[in-house]
Amino acid sequence: DAGITQSPRHKVTETGTPVTLRCHQTENHRYMYWYRQDPGHGLRLIHYSYGVKDTDKGEVSDGYSVSRSKTEDFLLTLESATSSQTSVYFCAISEWAGGHQETQYFGPGTRLLVL
Amino acid sequence: GENVEQHPSTLSVQEGDSAVIKCTYSDSASNYFPWYKQELGKRPQLIIDIRSNVGEKKDQRIAVTLNKTAKHFSLHITETQPEDSAVYFCAGGGESGGGADGLTFGKGTHLIIQP
Numbered sequence: 001d002a003g004i005t006q007s008p009r010h011k012v013t014e015t016g017t018p019v020t021l022r023c024h025q026t027e028n029h030r031y032m033y034w035y036r037q038d039p040g041h042g043l044r045l046i047h048y049s050y051g052v053k054d055t056d057k058g059e060v061s062d063g064y065s066v067s068r069s070k071t072e073d074f075l076l077t078l079e080s081a082t083s084s085q086t087s088v089y090f091c092a093i094s095e096w097a098g099g100h101q102e103t104q105y106f107g108p109g110t111r112l113l114v115l
Numbered sequence: 116g117e118n119v120e121q122h123p124s125t126l127s128v129q130e131g132d133s134a135v136i137k138c139t140y141s142d143s144a145s146n147y148f149p150w151y152k153q154e155l156g157k158r159p160q161l162i163i164d165i166r167s168n169v170g171e172k173k174d175q176r177i178a179v180t181l182n183k184t185a186k187h188f189s190l191h192i193t194e195t196q197p198e199d200s201a202v203y204f205c206a207g208g209g210e211s212g213g214g215a216d217g218l219t220f221g222k223g224t225h226l227i228i229q230p
Contacts, residue, residue: 033217035220040222041222042121042204042220042221042222042223043159043204043206043218043220044220045217045218045219048216048217050216056216058217059116059219090158090159103149103161103164104149104161104218105161106151106158106159106160107158108158109158
């Protein structure tokens with residue numbers, strides 16, 4: 001597995017509380033992504049980053065914000081968690097070289113339960 | 116944006132037989148099509164990918180074909196084995212503005228290998 005870690009791996013929180021998930025990579029890849037995975041929906045892109053302080057929205061970005069102050073860390077924040085944000089969150093990294101997107105490698109995932 | 120449809124949602128085959136999973140995409144600008152395998156409770160793992168300048172790619176028992184005109188691509192697994200049982204996801208993506216803006220995933224196919 002590529003050098004990607006996510007923390008925490010599991011979290012239970014209450015509706016209305018802020019939550020921050022961390023993705024850390026040791027590969028020095030430029031691109032980082034946050035996806036959520038829900039039954040019947042596959043993986044959906046929340047936000048992505050194409051460099052330090054450079055981020056953009058994905059398909060399901062409402063209720064989420066991100067920050068990337070260092071190449072190796074990409075943070076996903078739920079400002080005020082809701083039950084609909086109960087999901088498994090995956091971070092992914094990739095590089096872009098030679099005019100092509102390279103393979104996206106996924107982290108181990110974070111299981112979030114919002115009560 | 117891109118839309119990726121995947122069929123079937125469940126596929127049961129006898130051990131030793133072949134399995135085929137099909138995907139269609141909507142955005143003609145997409146040029147990168149990976150396939151991921153996900154075992155229960157694990158992260159998605161890349162098994163094969165294809166770019167739009169190639170029509171077919173093989174890796175041992177796994178092959179992927181791409182028809183750009185029809186905007187569909189397929190995963191072929193031959194001589195299936197029990198360890199092939201998993202959920203398989205297709206995805207499509209490309210570059211916009213010179214960057215890599217994430218993948219759009221199909222909803223997955225649960226492949227069951229019957230002994």
